[in-house]
Amino acid sequence: MQFDDSAPVLEIKDLNLSYFTRAGEIPAVIDFSLTVNKGESIGLVGESGCGKSTVAMAIMQYMGSNGAIRSGSIKFKGVEMNEMSPEQLRNLRGSEISMIYQEPFASLNPSLLLGSQLKEVLTTHEGISDQEAHERAVQLLEDVKLPDPERVMGAYPHQISGGQQQRVVIAMALLSQPSLLLLDEPTTALDVTVEAGITKLIADISKKYGTSQIYISHNLGLILEVCDRVFVMYSGEVVEEGTINSLFTWPKHPYTHGLFGCIPLPTADKNAAPLQPIRGQLPLPHERPNGCNFGPRCDHFQEGRCDRGIIGMDYVSGASGSDHRVRCLRWNEIDYGAEVAHGEAKPPMEFGDEVLAVENMQKYYEVHDRSLAAMIKGRSVRYVKANESLNFSAREGETVAIVGESGCGKSTFAKVLMGLETATDGEIMHAGEPIGEVDVHHRSTEQIRGLQMVFQNPFDTLNPSHTVGGQIARVIRKFGVESDPDKIRERVMRLLDIVKLPRDFFYRRPRQLSGGQKQRVGIARAFAGNPSMVIADEPVSALDVSVAAAVTELLMEIQREHKTTLLFISHDLSVVRYLSDRIVVMYLGQIMERGSTDEIFAPPYHPYTEALLSAVPIADPEVTKREIVLEGNLPSVLNPPAGCPFSTRCPRKIGAICDDERPPVHQTNTGHAIACHIPLEELREIEPVINVPSLDERLHVQNPEVVAD
């Protein structure tokens, strides 16, 4: 094959991709064109099912048994890929074009040593010796900052952590220095600080080798950080494309514009500027409307114009420059005004009495180590300190968030609250009664009713064989809210209205619902018994941007109405900042910092909070951030550092005292508390991590019609 190095690395023209199912042909991607130049990195954003992965698989010419490229061309360095022989494709894959996948664990062979999986890329494509391949693989594992590469080479995938697995996958993709890297949601399964580390790593390495990238994500903030150009997809089509600056500053398509109203940007505020969900739902591929796919959800829809014909991509003239394109008939007629879309302002909530008080709560799990070594040393029983001396409280109507990365003890705490586990020590008072040591079987109906939960994964918690109505009715009956069948039914209907589901959902079964709808049922069920407090464990993290916004707003609306206390558990600081009144930051089972939302987001910071803030991607090019990348992995809970839990990764560590001594808790009179050896005065001096320009400093306000770059 003769590649033309002066041609673009990848050139896709008028591509149409379909899947063939029993229901017929599903046009998954329509009229897709894209050019990737050398060293360029292209972002592909859109909600799940819009066709992002399908595009990636078509580029790889690996559409599965029921997928097909219907028409169009994909040229790699000037050579048409659709016409390549299997052998030519094989030579290209893994050497010129590599891919990094969403689930690193599933993408690695569980029963082969990582070393062998890495080396075979080189021995296959470059025909070098095993020894040489080994050396190159170790070198690259070092480049992706894996500690102890030789150990990794001799390990199986399950023996290393998720973040490390993704680094191995990245190393594997980069081994033979490809010209093009496809990344399909490479960090979605990872923790925020790990995500930040990996994102930076990919950017650094691509720069070093001049690799072009196609970066697929549903996260606009991430795309902003890693890409030069972005393509927004909606229901199989690109609806808008442009450089990061022009598209993020002057979004032209109503869908793109709407998306920005759905994400909790630093300018959003739950009272003054609430999120504005996009109404309606994504159409299924075979239920797309005539004309504009976005029509039924668009506020600027015009009958007789938007609902007919084929709408092509149009260059945006004047405003944001020559390579900003949009698929909307009315892009130059719509004036969005200066502010990001947001809902109607509401008065702030008033908080009532204290509903929950947690004092010195501890939860230890016993683990039995049955290895010979442990028995000889007499240390066969060890403790996982899942929660260590937790202290905080929540008042009626208040939203308190617990943030931290996976394994920090958030869910353990929720389990103790719900009575699924009991506390090892300390006290938890809910509505004036101690509940810390009472498990769910010993709680009164009243206590159970008063404390309900919304789960992250609505799939696991709804009974697949009962109707939605039946499941909600059961809760009402169980808690004795109503006993008359007609009244119960009436109440279920009212609850369906409250969570904005049509009343005929009463008879549906969980499998007939989408993720967002299931989560609404989960919320209806949690609120069915009028609880005084609801624990929400990552309730929107599995949902798409626009659905998440709708569910978040719904949750807060019901809370507002019922004056419920909300305990919001999350790893995502943007959502947490948006909806909580107070925040508790946890690391390895301990509270690092605690305070009001404003206190947490402004100096003084705990060094861990500071790193978390820096790790959160923000979809606003005019917001500036200080970069703090955490090295290393979370220590094992079985073997936590003796001093400050954060001491193994802390960029501000002041010396041996951090390793050896528990840090003191600095407390202000407003209740802001920081556990760190650094004196509070010194922490106060630290610069803010995030800087948000005010509205009149904004580019699009100063230059509504001129491009910056």
Add this chain to the structure above:
Amino acid sequence: MLKVIGTRLGVMVLIMLTVSVLLFVMNEGNPRLVARSVLGPYAQPEQLDAWVEKNGYDKPMAVRYITWVGRIFAGDLGDSIIYKQPVNNIFWKRLGNTGILAGITFGIMVVISLTLGVLAGMKEGSARDRFISFISIFTTSIPEYASAVILSGIFVFWLAWLPGTSAMTGGFNAVELVLPVMVLTLYGFGYVARMTRASMAEVMTSNYIRTAVLKGLPYWRVIMKHALRNALIAPFTVIMLQFNWLLSGVVVTEFAFGYKGFGALLLEAALRRDIFVIEACGIVAVFVAVGTQTIGDLAYTYLNPRIRFS
């Protein structure tokens, strides 16, 4: 790993003990019935009592059980009632014969079923897959006595290529084994083949196979190095279970072809209440069942590093 082996062996011993108690209670629980079996239907009650006393059957059951276990460990299996000689004299030879039959069948069956299963599962839904799947379902649905008749019809009476009985009266004769092996294989390979196919097909749709293909590895390398090992983990346990089936499956086949093996012996003993032969057969059958299961589990653990290193 050593710990795993230890636990498995412990469990194995426990099961063997439990089953031996059951076996003993069922066969020798009632001393007078034992005496009746040994002395025959015409013995007088006094004769039965005398026999019971003379042979120590008046002692408590627990004591008798322990003596019995001790005797077995010492290699004494008692005397056969039908053959009027120590069970040892006939039993081991019969078991050996069955071992030969089962061993050969097993070897052929494993090769055929794994090969077919992998070939079918490599490309799910292809013509090859559908053909193999059909064959393996079809053959399994024919019971052994039917296939014994059909195959005899073809190879013995019509083509006259093979002998119709396998009594080996003129000494060991490999040709006489062909038909029994064919019958057993035909019936047995389909199940493992289908298991292997399902397992292979699942592996082929996994993300790590996609990774391997998109790394640009040659197809045969994807299959041999990435798919095969993972695909064979699940069928392995099933394969070991086939040993059990073989041990019972031979009963019909051995009987049909007059093959002097373990199955035929068991059938004969059961029909005529030859207590000590039944006991010997029972113990061996359980030993094979539990032993193969243990080996299957251990091999599964070994093949699957996720379990091995946890």
